[in-house]
Amino acid sequence: MIITHTRQDALALVRIEGRLDAAAAPAAEKQLTDLFAAGARAVALDGSALEYISSAGLRVLLSLTKKIKAAGGRIALGGLQPQVKEIIEIAGFSSIMPVFASAEEARRVCAG
């Protein structure tokens, strides 16, 4: 799993690549918590290179979403591969954070 991001003030574009599984979750949690601590309040997640997510990975996204919403920020997800999208839907996450067909749409919504 590799997480890269670009920041512009409070807006962060975060790209998650590979597998967000139980093994990757602690490192992902730390990186995203650091990003939040550094002031990111509008987070657009680019899921186009995310190949796999399990409940451990969902837990990481839920934890970030709770922090951002509590701080009055925005979070959106875009560009998901079909199986990851299915998991997000079964888990009911599409009611927690908006899911867009592309990462660019997620970015636009977060940029407000």
Place this chain on the structure above:
Amino acid sequence: MPDELRLTIANRLDELERAEAEISAFMDRHRVPPARRYAASLALEEMLSNIIKYGYDDAAEHAIGIRVESGARELALTLEDDGHPFDPTALAAPDTSQRIEDRSIGGLGIHLVRRMTDGMTWRREGGKNVVRIVIRRDG
């Protein structure tokens, strides 16, 4: 080429990656389609991490048996652990319509596995939980 993979791991989370690597290589050899690989990988991770985190009443090392069988129409994943009796097929589905503030992730992993695979059975046999998960190749 053998149609069956058997391995044993210890009840530690750092064993998950080894199990995933072995099963991934097995699925490569058996040309499992990508969507079905996802389901198998998820079933393995969620069920094993559940056993490792919540299955035991002591701090001792335990062995967990894993068997994957590749048939013409389906893959079958069988897990055996000597933890306390736990029937994952009896677990109620979590309420995924709750507000985010109220949401926890307990039970979500098993729910995902039940939705992404084509059948799960549980039996208690010889002091062990035996869970068998079927994944249809064309599912």
